[in-house]
Amino acid sequence: MEPLVVVEPLKQRRCADCRRGPLERMILEFNSPSCLDCADLGHLVFLPRGNAALTRRAREASGLWAVVVRHNRQRTRYERQGLLVEEVALARAEAACLADAEARARRRERDASRRAARDVRFTATLTAEILRLFPYCPLDRAADVAAHTSERGSGRVGRTAAGRALDEGAVTAAVRASVRHLDTPYDTLLMRGIPRHEARRRVAEAIEATLARWRGPEREAGGMGTE
Template sequence: MEPLVVVEPLRQRRCADCHRGPLERLVLEFGSPRCLDCADLGHLVFLPRGNAALTRRAREASALWAVVVRHNRQRTRYERQGLLVEEAALARAEAACLADADVRARRRERDAALRAARDVRFTATLTAEILRLFPYCPLDRAADVAAHTSERGSGRVGRTAAGRALDEGAVTAAVRASVRHLDTPYDSLLMRGVPRQEARRQVAQAIEATLIRWRGPERDGAGTGAGAG
């Protein structure tokens, strides 16, 4: 079942029923804004996002709850801001979180250590794969590329499904990106106002020359299918 959705409007809106406004939060019913009181949600309290355990427990304890969203114009999407829950449910959730705070803190520390160990192993594996594809790439450079592209939360190639699977095209794309930024005037071209695609065109030949040199004669001309520039 879809949750109830409450919107934090970006522009001033008034309730279509009681005409109160401007509204901090509203519910859209048949395209018209309703204040929380008129939508029978006025008794709920706001729980900001950020505490996953508290959010989960408050939602589970609340007979009625709603998701609060706000439109992000830059990303052109609605993003969660928190929940509206019953006040008593929030109080029970807060008490439960206080009761086992130490246990959850230790679990977070243990999970963080496990993630860090997995990241170290993956970075080492990715470094080895870069050197397999580009045996003449300097070792420290291969390690830097692997560490940069696999950084947790970065959204870079190494964090994609293809990157985690050591797909040859994804690995080559990570190396190509490193060469583009560190071994060509690409960034300087962008700073001078050169359009991105034109800047890529200007440095494409230099990038491919470096990749060919790093592949060595054994792999020269093999091709990777990852594209140029």
């Protein structure tokens, strides 16, 4: 069954029945324009296009509805502008969409709380692993490294698969990165225009000295890494 079609005229038109005009919207019957009141559609309200869920619900709830179109001269075609639906149907559709939006918002809040709790647990686990590998690292520094590298959306080592699995190489890389930026002049070298690889070479010895000190004397021999 073809839907009723209401046209938004580009030119000024008058109703063929009641002579009222210019018409904002009209229906063509036998190629003659009729206003919505004369076409028994005046009680409907306009719902602009743009919200697919609201449009679908309003159309389904409305006993009478019509498609509103306007001619696009550049594209030489009629384009949908929205619907005319019963006011009570639109109100019901808006209420349903609002309930859905509230439900989605509550679900997002619950999901965010669960993610935050998981992040807190993982940060604590990562802190413990850093202290296992570097028992002489200060506790607050280990916690800062864990929080920084595991920050959601950061793309840092702690968010990689290896980092989440507490891979020793990934955890060590996170600690090494922290030492590089906070305990050496690496960032200053970069700001002076020193190429990254050269800047890393210059600070490599200082980084390894700090890592060795944090590992402790009992692990120093086997704990040295390369930059």
